Amino acid sequence: MTNQQNVAVLDMKSRGLRSLLPPSSLPVSKSFSPTDLKMLLKKRLEGEKVGTKMNAWVDSMRSSSPTRIRSTYSTDDNSSWIVHHPSALSMFDQIMAASIGKQIVMFLDYDGTLSPIVEDPDRAFMSREMRAAVRDVARYFPTAIVTGRCRDKVYSFVKLSGLYYAGSHGMDIKGPSKSCKYKNGNRGVLFQPASEFLPMIDEVYKALVEKTKSIGGAKVENNKFCVSVHFRCVDEKSWAALAEQVRSVLSQYPKLKLTQGRKVLEIRPTIEWDKGRALQFLLEALGYANSNDVLPIYIGDDRTDEDAFKVEEFLRRLVDWKKIFTRRRSTII
Numbered sequence: 001m002t003n004q005q006n007v008a009v010l011d012m013k014s015r016g017l018r019s020l021l022p023p024s025s026l027p028v029s030k031s032f033s034p035t036d037l038k039m040l041l042k043k044r045l046e047g048e049k050v051g052t053k054m055n056a057w058v059d060s061m062r063s064s065s066p067t068r069i070r071s072t073y074s075t076d077d078n079s080s081w082i083v084h085h086p087s088a089l090s091m092f093d094q095i096m097a098a099s100i101g102k103q104i105v106m107f108l109d110y111d112g113t114l115s116p117i118v119e120d121p122d123r124a125f126m127s128r129e130m131r132a133a134v135r136d137v138a139r140y141f142p143t144a145i146v147t148g149r150c151r152d153k154v155y156s157f158v159k160l161s162g163l164y165y166a167g168s169h170g171m172d173i174k175g176p177s178k179s180c181k182y183k184n185g186n187r188g189v190l191f192q193p194a195s196e197f198l199p200m201i202d203e204v205y206k207a208l209v210e211k212t213k214s215i216g217g218a219k220v221e222n223n224k225f226c227v228s229v230h231f232r233c234v235d236e237k238s239w240a241a242l243a244e245q246v247r248s249v250l251s252q253y254p255k256l257k258l259t260q261g262r263k264v265l266e267i268r269p270t271i272e273w274d275k276g277r278a279l280q281f282l283l284e285a286l287g288y289a290n291s292n293d294v295l296p297i298y299i300g301d302d303r304t305d306e307d308a309f310k311v312e313e314f315l316r317r318l319v320d321w322k323k324i325f326t327r328r329r330s331t332i333i
């Protein structure tokens, strides 16, 4: 009887423990003290917490970069996103009407907006036609490239000196290297609100390169004030492993946070600064702080995958409009 009871108790413990530990790690004949059990339970709960977090990460990695098919909305559906956010091209005349008497300032995202999305981030080149369209727009309107990329890298792709560049998600802002004819112009502007994070970002970059080197297709990109971990070329089966490596590095750096882009995990400082703040900063630098005389236009791809041809067409129409408008005004005068 006693024996049976003992067996029963042992059985209960081992069944209970089996659910706390992976099967292979269960020493069947070992008896566990209440303290052991408490510790195991605590570990299990911690594990579950991390596990839940990891599942959430992987789910959101899966949902990043929706396909064109998923982002095509039916205009019949009143609740669809596109009804509330109509194409800038179809609203072109209305936008231009709203811009009369105001200075248009152009803000352009790079990846997925000026350049197509490609597998290798080092080969995301923009077309010659797109470069010409951006160059023309910048002739008529103050123009800034606002990107998650390192500023020098995006400059090496865009190769236009008359523009403002805000790299590292707006944490690295520089004015045009050639003379600028706009209001205050503020040609020499250089703003780096996260400069104290440089050594930390460099350290994290190295740690991530090391930790992810065994995961096929993973690529870590140093964007100076932030780091990108690309998983576009990683087999989906390894996404959880990759996310776990990123999490383990990030857990050592409470001053850094994780955000997500298109098939990319982005690690950046927890400062109150982003592309939106960079946009405000640039408007101020151009002399349009709290001004009603300005119409900022931002073109970015976000999650809806705007077609680069549409972006180019919009830029061209803007320049044509400006030329016609200027001609008309000078005829009236």
Ligand SMILES: O=P(O)(O)OC[C@H]1O[C@H](O[C@H]2O[C@H](CO)[C@@H](O)[C@H](O)[C@H]2O)[C@H](O)[C@@H](O)[C@@H]1O
Pocket: 109, 110, 111, 112, 116, 117, 118, 119, 120, 121, 122, 124, 146, 147, 148, 149, 221, 223, 228, 230, 232, 261, 262, 263, 264, 266
């Ligand atoms: O703000 P953005 O200019 O859109 O930069 C965001 C990230 O863009 C780049 O990655 C994306 O484009 C790559 C090339 O087409 C593609 O391979 C990757 O999957 C996309 O996420 C850039 O490489 C990242 O560093 C930026 O964070």
